[in-house]
Amino acid sequence: MRNRSVPLREVYVWEMPVRIYHWVNALCITALCVTGYIIGNPPAFMKGTEAYFNFWFGTVRFIHFVSAFLFFFNFIFRLYWGFTGNEFSRWYNYIPLKRCQWKEMLEVIKVDVLQVTNKKIDSIGHNSLASFIYFITFLIFLLQCLTGFGMYAAMSRSFLPKLFAWVVPFLGGDMHVRQIHHVTMWGFILFAIVHVYLVFYHDYIERRGVTSSMIGGWKFIEEDVIERHDSGTEECPKR
Amino acid sequence: MENQRPTFYEEAQGNGVSRRDFLKFCATMAAFLGLEASGVSQIVKALESKPRLPVIWFHFQECTCCSESFIRASHPLVADIVLNKISLDYQETLMAASGFQAEDAYKAVMAKYPGEYIVMVEGSIPTGNEAYCCIGGRSALQILQEAVKNCKAVVAWGNCASAGCVQAASPNPTGAKPVHKVISGKPVINVQGCPPIADVMAGVVVHLLTFDRIPQLDGLSRPQAFYSRRVHDTCYRRANFDAGLFVESFDDQGAKRGYCLYKMGCKGPVTYNSCGIIKWNDSVSYPIQSGHPCIGCAEAGFWDNGPFYQHLPEVAGFGIETTADKIGLGLGVATAVGIAGHAIVTNIRKHSEIINEPEEGSKFENKKKV
Numbered sequence: 353m354r355n356r357s358v359p360l361r362e363v364y365v366w367e368m369p370v371r372i373y374h375w376v377n378a379l380c381i382t383a384l385c386v387t388g389y390i391i392g393n394p395p396a397f398m399k400g401t402e403a404y405f406n407f408w409f410g411t412v413r414f415i416h417f418v419s420a421f422l423f424f425f426n427f428i429f430r431l432y433w434g435f436t437g438n439e440f441s442r443w444y445n446y447i448p449l450k451r452c453q454w455k456e457m458l459e460v461i462k463v464d465v466l467q468v469t470n471k472k473i474d475s476i477g478h479n480s481l482a483s484f485i486y487f488i489t490f491l492i493f494l495l496q497c498l499t500g501f502g503m504y505a506a507m508s509r510s511f512l513p514k515l516f517a518w519v520v521p522f523l524g525g526d527m528h529v530r531q532i533h534h535v536t537m538w539g540f541i542l543f544a545i546v547h548v549y550l551v552f553y554h555d556y557i558e559r560r561g562v563t564s565s566m567i568g569g570w571k572f573i574e575e576d577v578i579e580r581h582d583s584g585t586e587e588c589p590k591r
Numbered sequence: 592m593e594n595q596r597p598t599f600y601e602e603a604q605g606n607g608v609s610r611r612d613f614l615k616f617c618a619t620m621a622a623f624l625g626l627e628a629s630g631v632s633q634i635v636k637a638l639e640s641k642p643r644l645p646v647i648w649f650h651f652q653e654c655t656c657c658s659e660s661f662i663r664a665s666h667p668l669v670a671d672i673v674l675n676k677i678s679l680d681y682q683e684t685l686m687a688a689s690g691f692q693a694e695d696a697y698k699a700v701m702a703k704y705p706g707e708y709i710v711m712v713e714g715s716i717p718t719g720n721e722a723y724c725c726i727g728g729r730s731a732l733q734i735l736q737e738a739v740k741n742c743k744a745v746v747a748w749g750n751c752a753s754a755g756c757v758q759a760a761s762p763n764p765t766g767a768k769p770v771h772k773v774i775s776g777k778p779v780i781n782v783q784g785c786p787p788i789a790d791v792m793a794g795v796v797v798h799l800l801t802f803d804r805i806p807q808l809d810g811l812s813r814p815q816a817f818y819s820r821r822v823h824d825t826c827y828r829r830a831n832f833d834a835g836l837f838v839e840s841f842d843d844q845g846a847k848r849g850y851c852l853y854k855m856g857c858k859g860p861v862t863y864n865s866c867g868i869i870k871w872n873d874s875v876s877y878p879i880q881s882g883h884p885c886i887g888c889a890e891a892g893f894w895d896n897g898p899f900y901q902h903l904p905e906v907a908g909f910g911i912e913t914t915a916d917k918i919g920l921g922l923g924v925a926t927a928v929g930i931a932g933h934a935i936v937t938n939i940r941k942h943s944e945i946i947n948e949p950e951e952g953s954k955f956e957n958k959k960k961v
Contacts, residue, residue, distance in 0.1 A: 354947070356947060392902070392903065392916070393902070393903075393916065394835060394837060394853070394854065396835075396836075396837040396839050396845070396854060397835075398834075398835055398836055399844060399845065400844060400848075401834075401836065402834075402836075402848075403830035403831045403833070403834040403836055404830070404834075405834070406834035406835060406836065407833055407834055408834070408835045409832060409833055409834060409835035410832075410833035410834070412835075413833075465933075467936055467937065467940040467941065470940075470941070470944070506819070506820065506821060506824070506863070507820075507821070507824055517810065518810060520810065521809070521810025521811045522810070524891050524892065525811070525861070525890045525891045525892065526821070526860070526861035526862070526863070526890065527858070527861045527887065527890055527892065527893065527896040527904065528892070528896075529861075530860075530861055531896070531903075531904055531915065534903065534915045534916075535906075535915045535919070537919075538915065538916075538918070538919030538922065538923075541919065541923060542919075542922055542923060542926055545923065545926050545927065545930070546926060546930070549930045549933075549934075553933075553934070553937060556937070556945065557937065557941055557944055557945065558944075
């Protein structure tokens with residue numbers, strides 16, 4: 353039996369609200385992409401019947417709209433948690449205002465993407481590149497909410513969608529808004545593919561328990577990394 | 592001065608219109624404008640008491656389909672009262688005068704009724720080279736800018752004047768621009784459509800006259816009474832959409848049964864107009880009722896968001912029939928290939944980490960190997 357004793361410590365990285373946010377978000381995005389794709393390209397599998405007996409396409413759209421509301425409020429909640437959560441979920445991780453965060457991004461590209469060096473990067477939560485990509489996805493979330501609710505506003509009398517009524521005139525009409533909304537959907541799909549792959553990749557290489565950390569919240573981190581983090585001598589303290 | 596100009600009702604009476612027909616017209620207009628019952632009497636009062644509205648109607652880069660639509664308004668009185676009685680002091684297609692007389696006619700309106708007359712525009716205005724549209728030796732831009740200086744309001748008829756229509760479609764050789772982009776300081780009412788529905792046009796005119804102010808407009812300056820809902824949301828085939836019953840080709844069973852034309856590229860879901868309610872040609876029908884998908888003629892840039900018979904528009908710069916879905920799928924495949932490559936490289940380059948034997952000099956070197 354092969355085994356190895358490495359000085360590791362368990363660190364509580366992802367708090368319960370972050371984990372709930374993550375999985376609600378994942379479910380919503382899956383539902384939204386599947387229903388959204390069907391709405392954009394509906395299969396015409398029914399023939400020779402009358403509208404009176406059926407409502408399946410209306411149901412697909414209903415699921416899309418309900419998921420959209422859930423996605424939106426979940427998104428707002430995550431923004432709020434970015435100001436009240438622990439240090440790994442705070443906003444300063446995601447917006448690279450420090451020079452060292454940009455430097456770390458370059459290093460991550462060298463180590464994990466191009467694999468030209470084998471240096472270990474001190475990061476307990478997200479590394480700088482991952483955080484920055486999440487920041488971009490948040491902008492994409494925002495764009496998708498704006499365009500989605502913008503289109504929804506014309507057929508709603510409720511307060512929330514009405515707040516987005518300016519989007520359609522601003523972007524010059526429904527045709528453009530729908531096209532942007534559709535193209536952005538592919539952004540979500542591509543992100544999801546790469547995201548899942550990279551979780552596997554990091555778990556495969558680093559064995560810090562990245563995959564299960566989004567279930568239980570705990571990661572296994574090398575003691576020296578934690579020491580550097582606690583004493584503030586790590587290469588890029590994000591706080 | 593008020594007494595010198597006859598009112599609409601007086602002019603209508605002079606033409607042999609009965610009181611009953613006059614009231615019918617007022618009621619129809621009130622219904623189109625979405626007014627409550629008291630609105631009818633407001634219209635009656637306005638048409639009885641207010642002097643006729645001085646109007647200058649310009650034709651720039653256009654096909655005159657707006658005028659053609661206008662003279663086919665459903666209620667006979669609409670066309671009559673609006674065309675004969677509204678005092679179209681200058682309308683290039685319909686006026687008898689030509690040459691210097693015509694020029695004099697609209698200059699007289701501008702001099703006689705400053706701040707009172709309405710400028711109505713059909714067509715876009717070339718700005719790339721103004722010479723593309725000249726009347727009487729002056730460019731459309733010069734004529735329009737001079738005319739709007741002292742006008743009360745501007746009505747932009749149709750897609751050309753509201754959004755540029757086909758002239759402004761890529762590559763827009765004349766640099767065509769809609770009215771609201773070349774003038775400033777005056778309210779512009781965009782009456783969208785190619786052409787707009789005749790009764791919508793009449794409704795806008797009656798509103799201007801009755802209430803002496805421009806109708807409530809949306810974010811794109813279109814009258815909300817007519818452009819607040821999508822063709823799709825007011826379509827009689829909507830039930831088929833919700834039921835997932837779609838026409839897949841123009842000669843299939845679905846087309847015969849009147850299924851939804853969504854998959855045939857119907858732009859109803861992205862087009863704001865009253866086609867589903869007021870309809871065309873005396874409320875006889877509208878494109879979707881005749882089995883043809885909406886082409887979205889009341890939306891800005893509808894020529895560039897084609898093809899007409901395809902749900903998803905083509906993506907500019909990617910060749911013919913390339914939609915967002917095809918590009919997305921291509922990128923998805925490319926990503927998958929990239930991931931496979933990365934996974935292979937990872938297994939080679941990071942071999943020592945994967946088999947858990949860190950390289951020489953690492954902190955965990957030779958700790959325990961069994």
